[in-house]
Amino acid sequence: MIADSARSTVWALVLGEVFASVLAAARAGSPWAFERLYADLAGQVTGYLRMQGAVEPDDLASEVFIGVFSGLPRFEGDEAGFRSWVFTIAHRRLLDERRRLAKTPHLTSDDVLESMPGDDVESDVLAGLEEGWVRQVCAELPSDQRAVVLLRVLGDLSTEQVAEIMGKSTGAVKQLQRRAITSLRVRLTSQSVPPASGSEITGAR
Amino acid sequence: MTGDRIDDATVEALLTGRRAFATEPELTAFTAALRSAGTRPGQPSPRLAAMLATGVFTEKGDLPATAASNVHGPAARRQVAGLPKWRQKKMAIETAFATMVGKFVALGWAAKAAAVSTVAVASIGGAGAAGALPEPLQQPFDRTVHSVIPDYPAGNQKPTTPAPAPSVSATFDKDGEHPGTDGRSYSPEDAGRPSGSPSWPGWSGADRPSTAPSDRPYTQPSRPAAGNGQRSTQPSRPGTAPQQPAQQNPRTQAPTQQYPTQQAPAQQYPTQQYPTQQAPAGQR
Known part of the structure; x- marks a missing residue:
């Protein structure tokens, strides 16, 4: 059952052969093309920013897509390259936000965690959402490991693409993802319920 | 299996979700979640939503209408609706024309x-009816x-409307402005300008309309009789009525001056009514 669920949520290149025409239409300024590109990637980009602990993930994702659409004339590549390019912009915007917040602290890490759903088990159960638990687990990972896992899972990016986005070598990315999976396995097998509080998003401040 | 080292193939399969592992149910469930x-998806910001609706993006990610924020004047009054007024007018005209063409085609x-x-x-x-057809x-x-x-x-016998003769009347309205002979208004601010210099745009001093002979002194046209704001009903005849008694401006009490037509045209109207350069400061 888990296997079926996992298979059903694997990302795929949703546009496929029509990507070129959609991209050309978006460059020409067709609203439907913008809507199509946004609908295909908005959830993953917003999820990536949310899991990374962005203060305002929706607003930041909007800024990302504004930058994406305004930079379409400069983009060259296929759908996989487009996905990688979008997540590159998202990652850079996230780093910019962290630098900005480091200079002018907006919220403490405790404030961020308190604002997250999944702060306690009861709210998780009542809400029926597993997002809080996932976010809590991701928050326990170091920043680099979390970024690699999120980019690989949410962005459906290859090791090489993640390495290019993060400015690291492919070997370093493989090492990070291996450590991340190992940490997750230890964390998930030792504690079946998410911690109530006390976790901190490393690197977010 | 906990505590064992995970090989790269397993890590790759877990991260890509290509294959589920019965031996790693927690990790598989986590990646699926x-x-x-x-x-x-998140809620798009109003700016992004507007851009998605219009489909118009520029290099900086702004709508072209935001260029109107660079115009002079208060931005709140000039760009309330998001588009500049010239663009709205242009769009209205284009829409009306397209509608007409569409209706005609239909x-x-x-x-x-x-x-x-x-x-x-x-x-x-x-x-x-206008007599413009070929013979x-x-x-x-x-x-x-x-x-x-x-x-x-x-068509060739229709009376033509005679063109109105150019008037050189120097009547002043109640605001103290002179309508001028060319349709322009000359305000009292022109009075303070130096003599001999152009007193309004386009004035060169040589094209001053005048019916007076060059060898006869030019008399200042009539002005309001008592300075009570009433418009003068009797237009003057410049250059042809040297005997006309000069009327004084009650504000300045400056005497009416006569100038030869070709000598000091720039001071004819305003200087005598508001002699900024000549009247004492206490009389202002």
């Missing part, structure tokens, strides 16, 4: 023929119309 968390053949005929008849009728057409047009309207004059 992580993917499902990425299916919920008409049937009979309606199109009727519309074209109506426009042609109206055009020819208008040109014939071979104008004469039959006049005969036809004359048979219907006996009093209708022929």
Whole structure:
């Protein structure tokens, strides 16, 4: 059952052969093309920013897509390259936000965690959402490991693409993802319920 | 299996979700939950929503209408609706024209023929009434119309409206402005300008309309009789009435001055009424 669920949520290149025409239409300024590109990637980009602990993930994702659409004339590549390019912009915007917040602290890490759903088990159960638990687990990972896992899972990016986005070598990315999976396995097998509080998003401040 | 080292193939399979592992149910469930968390899009900001609706993006990610924020003046008054007024007018004109063309195209053949005929008849009728048709057409047009309207004059016999003679009246309205002979208004602020310099845009001093002979002194045109804000009803005749008694401005009490027409044209109107340079400061 888990296997079926996992298979059903694997990302795929949703546009496929029509990507070129959609991209050309978006460059020409067709609203439907913008809507199509946004609908295909908005959830993953917003999820990536949310899991990374962005203060305002929706607003930041909007800024990302504004930058994406305004930079379409400069983009060259296929759908996989487009996905990688979008997540590159998202990652850079996230780093910019962290630098900005480091200079002018907006919220403490405790404030961020308190604002997250999944702060306690009861709210998780009542809400029926597993997002809080996932976010809590991701928050326990170091920043680099979390970024690699999120980019690989949410962005459906290859090791090489993640390495290019993060400015690291492919070997370093493989090492990070291996450590991340190992940490997750230890964390998930030792504690079946998410911690109530006390976790901190490393690197977010 | 906990505590064992995970090989790269297993890590790759877990991260890509290509294969589920029965031996790693927690990790498989986590990655599946992580993917499902990425299916919920956020709320686009109003700016992005507007851009998605219009489909118009620029290099900086702004709508072209934001260029109107660079115009002079308060931005709150000039760019309330998001588009500059010139763009709104242009869009309205284009929309109206497109609507007309669309309606015309949607008409049937009979309606199109009727519309074209109506426009042609109206055009020819208008040109014939104005006497602008060519002679071979104008004469039959006049005969036809004359048979219907006996009093209708022929195209080449229509009275022409005489062009109004240029007036050099120097009447002042109640605001103290002079309408001028060329339709422009000359305000009292012109009074403070130095003598001999152009007192309004386009004035060169040589094209000053004047009916006075060059060898006769020029008399200042009439002004309000008592300075009570009433418009003068008697236009003056510049250069032809040297005996006309000069009237003084009650505000300044400055005497009326006479200038030769060709010598100091720039001071004719304002200087005498508001002699900024000549009257004592206490009389202002």
